[in-house]
Amino acid sequence: MAQADRQLIEERDISSREGVDAVACVADAPSMARGACPSLGAPMITGDGLLVRLRPMTPGLTIGQFRALAEAADRHGNGLIEITARGNLQLRGMTAESMTGLAADIDRAGIVPETGVTIEIPPHSGLDPLEIADGRELATRLRQQIAALDPQPVLAPKLTIIIDSGGRLNLDAISADIRLRARRTADGSTTWVLAIGGTAQTAKVLASLSAEQFIPAVIGLLKTLARLGPRARGRDLDADRLRMELQSPEISALGIADKYVSPVGIHPIGDGLALGLRPSFGQIHASDVLRFLAIAEAAGATEIRTAPEHAILVLGLYVQAAREAQLAAAVCGFRTEADDPLNHIDVCSGAGACASAFYATKSAAAELLDTAPELLDSSLTVHLSGCRKGCARPVAAGLTIVGAPMGYGIVVNGSASSEPVAYIGKDKLKSALMHMSRLVRNNKVAGESAEECLTRLGTDAIVTALRQG
Template identity: 60%
Template sequence: MKGSLMVAADTQTVKGQTCLSQGEAGHDDVASPVPSMVRGACPSLSAPMPTGDGLLVRLRPSTPGLTVAQLRALAKATEEHGNGLIEITARGNFQLRGMTSESMPGLAADIDRAGIVPESGVAIEVPPLSGVDPSEIADARGLAERLRSAIDALHPKPLLAAKLAIIVDGGGRLTLDELTADIRLKATNTADGRELWTLAIAGTSATAPRLATLPGEEAIAGVVTLLEALIAIGPRARGRDLDIAHVQAQFPTVPGLSLPKGTPSTSSVGLIPLDKQHSALGLRPAFGQIRSQDLIGFLDVAELKGAHEIRTGPEHSLLLLGLQRDNIEDILAVAADCGLQTHADDPANYVVPCSGAGACGSAHYATKQAAADLVDVGAELLDGSLKVHLSGCPKGCAHPSPAMLTIVGAATGYAIVVNGSSSAKPVAYIHKEGLKSALVALGELVRNNKAAGESAQQCLKRLGRDAIATALRQG
């Protein structure tokens, strides 16, 4: 490293953001529940967040996964102390809904009794199959542990943004390429056989500016150096607040370094082969949410069929380990009956609703019902080429990044955003009673105009914003 990192001069203050986001992860060290949390803090056992259906707790266990008994205990605790709704966020966190200030001590005691230890400190995320996937390029979990030790050794203890996220991705069957991170490390094998880590900031794997490709210990030192630069900016600083040109200048370049292209990540839903004998089974609660009783019923059967560990993954997924392949079909049938999606091409996988009215005080419509309506009438849209974001308000918690189509709730109706985030300028507005007919119109627009071999996304891009707006108004 060449001296200290320089940061942009105009980033001394960073605007915080609400953390009721299914698309982003974070941690909070507040010591006691408070009725109104600082923007940028995350709901935790010690500081649950008020929402439309009571207090919400986000939980990321410190272990790679939970035993069946532990997850069953978590579901029972949510049923007893909350409203029984459990969500898996886009980053693989548990969200427990419907608690009250009176029920929180009982929830915390039951979670402790189950031996579930919440992760604390800065969020360091690794792919869910790290450590059991033989196709993993490098040991992401081991490097993440060494990185956490390096961060814990900093003195004084760093004050970092509550939502700051670091990704350490060792490659393999499931990657975290689609998740945004303030700082990310991605393992790669070079053409000459070396195992290195690519260091990047502020984005997904595709969009984050790359700073350097380094051996493991140098990569850890690089992350620590970036964190020290963020500390210098202030306690709400994020990766996007670093001056990229100045940061890049601090890292050495490797002459003639040749990096192969990465292999596409497998879907987190469906059967995921690990080796000749072992597979993981990925399931997804419908629209990221499941009732405790349904989860308990499923776990009882899964345990009988050999499941011994459940890990959470990206795209709101649950990954079962230990199942015998002969029992997979039986498990899939039970999973579907319990409200779990079992196939990667399920149209519901391409609808991203937020919690919606009733669960969130800011939402203007029932997004889960709208999602079910879209699956029912909009099959032409949901071919896997795009995602439709259903946002109850302009905050866009469930999908902060741009989507091909976003339907944003407002007091008097809905705003339709094309190829943008929920806060972007809409192409059209529709009345409060017109949502389902608008969804039908969008499906018909694709069905009537899609050329042979064309995807829904390609069709909509070719037709353009004006054609989409016209179809919506007519619908």
């Protein structure tokens, strides 16, 4: 693409985003502001109606509660249920008139949405024999301490605390403002590594603390963030100064993340199994959920927990029942195998469902499957984002295709908000994907993955392939 065309796209994209911000600044509803979280009390206006996001206070929902949630989504919205990248539930298509009924049905089901500061724990917490500590109890204590603060700190709407107690399904790849990671010391005791602003690999480590020390330390960080202002995040904290204040005798770096395990598949937990499922593109209709729940309940399922990477975990199953439920889930629209190529495509709602999106992301995902199989060997995550907000995947991906007013921005090893290495026109996506797939096919050496191949070839080779497309 010519430099003039690229500059024009960039200028229009900036203008478009500034226009959105201008609208957001004068809107009355908090959920219209950039960075706000849609909730039952403040749903977000999108292209297909109102959007509600909720995270239950309990680690999971009973089958009856999840059924009630699906029925409410169908009764009061368009029936679409989404699991976000962080494992939150989203219901779509409500109207101002239907919100009261939705809230009443959720309350009647005994589902209590989490409010205040978001505290995330691993989906297997309290069940996984491999976890070092019980994150549920510590999260409850921390919530109580935060709720007791007077005055309450005014914090950024999306500020997140992670309490990762280890185990099979960890939260190493999820970004957080404040993160605590349980570690076993040489003498067999448990220590908590406190870090700020990032994933397990990128966060800045502050201290190694006992369970009794970490809650006061986190409260102190929240008070500091409140003093910095309502937009302050973990990355804005002064790590060097905080290390001196905490005076930790030993700083255990988080370093390299633990071995990755996909939430999709069948996982051993205690004396039973957990069936991990992922809705295709993170979205499924309530009618398909209800159909699956009837089968899962008959097989012995007792609880549904959401998990990162747009997944859910079905608990209470044993070997044969888990296999049968897995087969039924595939028929109902879930992805059931960890190596399914669709698990490595993160897709937002796209144009039509979201007012901010510039293209139909799900149609683009179908083109990706058809035209670029070499990119989908499970080594590379492809993020199809309708705009630069990157809702479907807040962290970096190997390849991100970002919607722009006149086409697409291509980001390599970055997030949707990163600077694209190239821009392509609206009618060039299919050919660009084909050329990138061919680039991998023609240059990959024996034993090399798609991600390793693209990393070795570098940005210049990718840009050349895109220009050929």
